[in-house]
Amino acid sequence: MGPIKGFKRRKKASDKKVFDQNVLPSSSTIVPSLGAQPQPLDWWDEFSKRISGPLSQSKGSKSFESVFRISRKTFNYICSLVKEDLMARQSSYTDINGKPLSLNDQVAVALRRLSSGESLSIIGDTFGMNQSTVSQITWRFVEAMEERGLHHLSWPSNVAEMEEIKSKFEKIRGLPNCCGAIDITHVVMTLPTMDPSNHVWFDREKNYSMILQAVVDPEMRFRDVIAGWPGSLSDAIVLRSSGLFRLSEEGKRLNGKKLNISEGTEIREYIIGDAGFPLLPWLLTPYQGKGLSDLQIEFNKRHAATRMVAQMALARLKEMWRIIHGVMWMPDRNRLPRIVLVCCLLHNILIDLEDEALDDMSLSHHHDIGYSRQNCESSDQSASIMRDKLALYLTGKLPP
Numbered sequence: 001m002g003p004i005k006g007f008k009r010r011k012k013a014s015d016k017k018v019f020d021q022n023v024l025p026s027s028s029t030i031v032p033s034l035g036a037q038p039q040p041l042d043w044w045d046e047f048s049k050r051i052s053g054p055l056s057q058s059k060g061s062k063s064f065e066s067v068f069r070i071s072r073k074t075f076n077y078i079c080s081l082v083k084e085d086l087m088a089r090q091s092s093y094t095d096i097n098g099k100p101l102s103l104n105d106q107v108a109v110a111l112r113r114l115s116s117g118e119s120l121s122i123i124g125d126t127f128g129m130n131q132s133t134v135s136q137i138t139w140r141f142v143e144a145m146e147e148r149g150l151h152h153l154s155w156p157s158n159v160a161e162m163e164e165i166k167s168k169f170e171k172i173r174g175l176p177n178c179c180g181a182i183d184i185t186h187v188v189m190t191l192p193t194m195d196p197s198n199h200v201w202f203d204r205e206k207n208y209s210m211i212l213q214a215v216v217d218p219e220m221r222f223r224d225v226i227a228g229w230p231g232s233l234s235d236a237i238v239l240r241s242s243g244l245f246r247l248s249e250e251g252k253r254l255n256g257k258k259l260n261i262s263e264g265t266e267i268r269e270y271i272i273g274d275a276g277f278p279l280l281p282w283l284l285t286p287y288q289g290k291g292l293s294d295l296q297i298e299f300n301k302r303h304a305a306t307r308m309v310a311q312m313a314l315a316r317l318k319e320m321w322r323i324i325h326g327v328m329w330m331p332d333r334n335r336l337p338r339i340v341l342v343c344c345l346l347h348n349i350l351i352d353l354e355d356e357a358l359d360d361m362s363l364s365h366h367h368d369i370g371y372s373r374q375n376c377e378s379s380d381q382s383a384s385i386m387r388d389k390l391a392l393y394l395t396g397k398l399p400p
Contacts, residue, residue, distance in 0.1 A: 043104050044072075050095065050128045065357065068108065069115045069320065074355045078145075078346075079107050085144035093137060095129045101137070109134055110141035114343060117322030119329075139335065142342045149345040152352055153222055155253065162256055162269075168218035172309070173302040174394055177259040180215040180223055180271040181310035182244075182283070184235045185318070185367045187212060187227075187340060188327045201333075203231030205371050210333065212314070212324075212340055213238050215271060220313035221351050222344045228337035235276035236376045239283075254282040261393045262400055267386065272307050276374030281383045284390070288375065299391035311365035317347050318367055320357075 044064050055067065064072055083103055093101040101109075113123050113134060120131035127134075156162040162179060169178040186209035191198040201208040209231030215224040226242045239245050247253040258266040270282050279285045286303050287296040318325040321343035328336070350358055392398035 043102070047105065047108060051126055052128065053122075053126050055126050068111050070111070070350065070357050071353075071355050074350060074353050074357075075107070075111070077353060078111070078349065079103055081148040082107065082141060082144035085147060086140060093129075093133055095127070097128070101129070101133075106137045107141065110138045113138045114321050114323045114339070114346070117325055142335070142339055145342045145345055146338060149342070149349065152345050152348040153225065153341075155223055156217075159256065165217050166269075169306060172218065173305040175272070175302060175306050175390075176261065176393075177267045177269055178272060178306065179254060179256075179269050180217060181307045182213065182215045182239075182271050182273040182277065183307070183310035183314055183367075184211055184213045184238060184276070185314045186210070186231050186371060187324045187336065189331055189333075189336075190327055190329050192330075200230045200232055207231065207327075207370075210336055210340075211238050212344075213242060213244075214310065214314060214344070215244065216310045216313040218309055219351060220309055220316065221348050222313065222317075225341065225344050227340040228333075234376070235374050236278050236378060239277055248280075248282045261389070262398050265389050265393075265398065267390060267393075270386075272303055273310075274307065274373060276376055278376050278378035278380070279383045279387065280380050281386065284383065284387050285376075287387075295391050295395050295397065298395055299387070302394060308365055311367060312363050313347070314367035315364045316361060317343060319361065319364070320350070321346060 048064075048067075051067070064075075068075060086103055086106055093106065095101065095105075109123065109127055109129070112118070112127070113120075116123070118126075120134045123134045124131040156165060156179075165179060166177055169181075170176050186203065186205075186207065189201065189208045189210065191201060191208040198208060201210065203209045210227065211229045211231055211233065212225065212227040213229075213235075214222050217223050224244050226238070226244070229238045229241065233241075244253065254269040254271065256269050258268050260266050268281065270284050272284050275285055275288055277283055277285055284303070286300040292300070324340055324343055349355075389398060
């Protein structure tokens with residue numbers, strides 16, 4: 001079992017493969033001009049008239065923001081990203097009245113499907129088109145976003161960018177030289193119980209699920225993601241199977257400037273994660289067990305408060321892009337990792353464009369309801385020594 005080494009459009013993947021953003025080439029985070037896709041002034045007025053069913057009946061429910069949960073500015077930008085791919089071939093997509101669907105129409109359908117999590121039939125009934133059309137449009141949109149939106153999800157590409165991230169993490173609860181927070185969440189699925197091949201997806205909480213592992217920065221932006229591994233695997237195994245692990249172990253990531261915290265004591269770059277991950281020189285986890293010292297308890301408090309950004313990012317991801325929230329009915333497990341990736345890209349786009357929709361969202365940290373915390377006993381000795389020195393430094397007890 002191993003990760004796909006990047007995406008090719010319409011490339012077929014086996015059930016056992018996953019995508020791993022770590023091995024994709026880094027690219028610039030320069031945002032294309034928002035003016036690249038001019039929008040007809042009356043597009044929404046015309047499109048909103050086609051909305052039917054419950055969405056059209058409640059008072060005020062037909063505003064653009066309430067239907068798509070993003071601003072028009074962000075919508076226009078997403079259209080500019082996918083225009084070339086969606087319009088490269090003349091499609092035969094039409095509504096039930098035979099009217100061809102424009103670029104805006106197609107993006108609207110796909111975004112509604114991803115953000116609402118509603119079934120294909122409900123989306124079709126709401127927007128006046130066949131559910132097969134909804135399915136095909138959504139998948140074409142996912143393919144286009146994979147191709148055009150990857151620059152919104154990348155590891156920091158230069159020292160200045162990483163130093164800014166470290167500074168913001170330190171301002172949370174004082175952890176110096178911290179470069180990210182890692183966490184794992186489960187995308188729960190309904191699968192046929194009689195099919196033996198589905199047993200690998202059956203996790204310890206007795207759900208069928210697929211795993212998403214993510215590293216986030218202080219602004220809850222995803223910096224590294226991997227999805228597609230079966231829920232039956234532990235957090236530690238998923239980590240060790242990722243490009244993040246390989247690159248960090250080979251010294252190609254988290255290999256920047258060390259911080260001198262006292263005479264002869266340096267702290268290297270690292271990320272933080274919960275007790276489900278192994279304690280490694282580049283991944284610091286909390287102290288475990290009973291009878292912890294005051295120093296260890298204080299470290300754990302600071303660690304947990306800082307790590308909260310990863311939990312909140314995953315909670316917001318599932319709340320905003322509800323296709324991966326709750327229980328997915330019989331998903332295509334070849335396509336699901338790619339849908340998860342696109343949801344992560346859209347999550348980052350909202351942050352990069354400072355979309356006003358984020359202001360109205362609550363900051364919950366409950367993204368894996370019903371899942372108990374895992375515990376990994378694996379511990380690297382040099383990492384344990386580094387954690388002890390960091391704990392002393394945070395409480396002012398490390399000799400100068």
